[in-house]
Amino acid sequence: xxxxxxxxxxxxxxxxxxxxxxxxxxxxxxxxxxxxxxxxxxxxxxxxxxxxxxxxxxxxxxxxxxxxxxxxxxxxxxxxxxxxxxxxxxxxxxxxxxxxxxxxxxxxxxxxxxxxxxxxxxxxxxxxxxxxxxxxxxxxxxxxxxxxxxxxxxxxxxxxxxxxxxxxxxxxxxxxxxxxxxxxxxxxxxxxxxxxxxxxxxxxxxxxxxxxxxxxxxxxxxxxxxxxxxxxxxxxxxxxxxxxxxxxxxxxxxxxxxxxxxxxxxxxxxxxxxxxxxxxxxxxxxxxxxxxxxxxxxxxxxxxxxxxxxxxx
Amino acid sequence: xxxxxxxxxxxxxxxxxxxxxxxxxxxxxxxxxxxxxxxxxxxxxxxxxxxxxxxxxxxxxxxxxxxxxxxxxxxxxxxxxxxxxxxxxxxxx
Amino acid sequence: xxxxxxxxxxxxxxxxxxxxxxxxxxxxxxxxxxxxxxxxxxxxxxxxxxxxxxxxxxxxxxxxxxxxxxxxxxxxxxxxxxxxxxxxxxxxxxxxx
Numbered sequence: 244x245x246x247x248x249x250x251x252x253x254x255x256x257x258x259x260x261x262x263x264x265x266x267x268x269x270x271x272x273x274x275x276x277x278x279x280x281x282x283x284x285x286x287x288x289x290x291x292x293x294x295x296x297x298x299x300x301x302x303x304x305x306x307x308x309x310x311x312x313x314x315x316x317x318x319x320x321x322x323x324x325x326x327x328x329x330x331x332x333x334x335x336x337x338x339x340x341x342x343x344x345x346x347x348x349x350x351x352x353x354x355x356x357x358x359x360x361x362x363x364x365x366x367x368x369x370x371x372x373x374x375x376x377x378x379x380x381x382x383x384x385x386x387x388x389x390x391x392x393x394x395x396x397x398x399x400x401x402x403x404x405x406x407x408x409x410x411x412x413x414x415x416x417x418x419x420x421x422x423x424x425x426x427x428x429x430x431x432x433x434x435x436x437x438x439x440x441x442x443x444x445x446x447x448x449x450x451x452x453x454x455x456x457x458x459x460x461x462x463x464x465x466x467x468x469x470x471x472x473x474x475x476x477x478x479x480x481x482x483x484x485x486x487x488x489x490x491x492x493x494x495x496x497x498x499x500x501x502x503x504x505x506x507x508x509x510x511x512x513x514x515x516x517x518x519x520x521x522x523x524x525x526x527x528x529x530x531x532x533x534x535x536x537x538x539x540x541x542x543x544x545x546x547x548x549x550x551x552x553x554x555x556x
Numbered sequence: 557x558x559x560x561x562x563x564x565x566x567x568x569x570x571x572x573x574x575x576x577x578x579x580x581x582x583x584x585x586x587x588x589x590x591x592x593x594x595x596x597x598x599x600x601x602x603x604x605x606x607x608x609x610x611x612x613x614x615x616x617x618x619x620x621x622x623x624x625x626x627x628x629x630x631x632x633x634x635x636x637x638x639x640x641x642x643x644x645x646x647x648x649x
Numbered sequence: 650x651x652x653x654x655x656x657x658x659x660x661x662x663x664x665x666x667x668x669x670x671x672x673x674x675x676x677x678x679x680x681x682x683x684x685x686x687x688x689x690x691x692x693x694x695x696x697x698x699x700x701x702x703x704x705x706x707x708x709x710x711x712x713x714x715x716x717x718x719x720x721x722x723x724x725x726x727x728x729x730x731x732x733x734x735x736x737x738x739x740x741x742x743x744x745x746x
Contacts, residue, residue, distance in 0.1 A: 246562070246563060250570070257576060273588055279633075286622065442624050457617055557655055571673050575673040593728060594676060604704055604717065605700065637738070
């Protein structure tokens with residue numbers, strides 16, 4: 244067994260152990276910590292599979308933002324009473340059987356792929372020059388299947404709307420609870436003051452570089468979101484009121500600009516969601532810039548949650 | 557040389573992975589948090605070593621992103637538990 | 650010259666891996682959370698620092714070397730903050746649940 248194979252086995256074993264720990268942990272905090280570790284290791288596995296873009300997204304969204312979302316939700320739910328009866332053994336057995344079935348089908352499908360597996364990667368690469376991009380992943384996201392990506396951004400907006408709608412009617416238009424305690428750690432305030440600007444620059448660079456190297460709008464936006472959340476946790480700024488105009492504009496800017504560009508396709512290039520030849524890259528970067536804005540705004544809003552005070556307070 | 561670096565990357569990963577035994581063994585939650593922090597830093601070191609050894613594009617960017625996001629997640633966890641206690645005492649206004 | 654640089658890289662990286670090992674041992678074996686935190690911060694600091702130091706001679710350009718150093722500085726910032734926050738919480742004897 245080569246060194247690589249041994250490492251792969253070890254990584255897989257640790258990941259499985261962490262997954263088991265996430266499910267079996269008795270307290271939510273422990274489960275979420277295990278989940279974040281699981282996400283970090285998954286990111287490393289993605290790098291091992293030569294997929295750095297996916298690795299970045301996994302680290303950013305899968306383990307970073309989702310972990311913080313889960314822990315915020317659990318602290319909010321803390322004071323609430325637990326459900327009266329924990330799920331019975333039959334329900335647990337049924338859920339386990341269903342999960343095992345799905346995992347088994349996926350594993351069989353992957354193991355029985357013909358060798359070499361069918362793939363569109365060579366085709367995607369062949370036409371890369373026409374898009375003006377150097378990164379095939381970005382080309383797939385924004386050029387080849389741009390409609391899907393736009394719909395994903397719409398889903399993000401819907402998610403934020405869904406989170407907001409959980410608030411009682413009288414709180415509509417107000418601001419969510421602050422992300423940090425009244426007297427934040429001075430170390431955290433220091434971090435927010437120094438790291439946030441640097442992180443913001445790195446986030447923008449990550450988006451810009453995504454045209455030609457691993458990176459892109461989602462990764463850059465997630466980093467910007469993390470920086471804004473750190474500033475809010477240090478209480479240097481507060482979550483905005485959900486009725487604020489600029490906030491709503493920023494939220495819909497991404498899918499909005501994307502849709503407009505797609506609708507302009509028939510005029511500019513002959514069909515819906517087509518880009519004008521030779522001019523594709525500037526248009527793509529223009530769309531991506533607004534997508535970064537929307538992602539950077541929606542993710543912290545998802546973490547901040549529904550408003551819990553009246554508008555005007 | 558590349559093999560040495562890759563071996564170092566693997567050893568680092570396995571080492572900090574062993575720290576996850578803290579997370580898996582169900583000790584105090586704060587120990588699990590520290591294990592995750594160590595995993596993050598070890599993961600970054602392993603990624604940098606692998607980037608230098610294999611020359612695959614973009615792995616350093618992943619390490620940079622991981623650096624920012626791992627700190628963010630750890631800080632958010634400690635902050636969340638403090639906020640919980642603060643709101644229990646009615647501080648969060 | 651490149652033999653000397655290679656030797657430097659191997660030494661620095663080896664020391665860095667050793668510090669990660671030490672940090673893990675501290676995490677697993679020290680008696681209480683504060684001392685475990687101490688071990689963790691040393692591993693973070695020196696482990697990554699030595700690895701970065703060892704990789705600098707192999708950087709493809711001065712800009713790439715600078716990127717490595719900036720990365721290390723950012724990790725320093727973040728992990729120092731986490732250590733401070735965990736430390737003060739532990740010292741106040743709060744249970745981080």
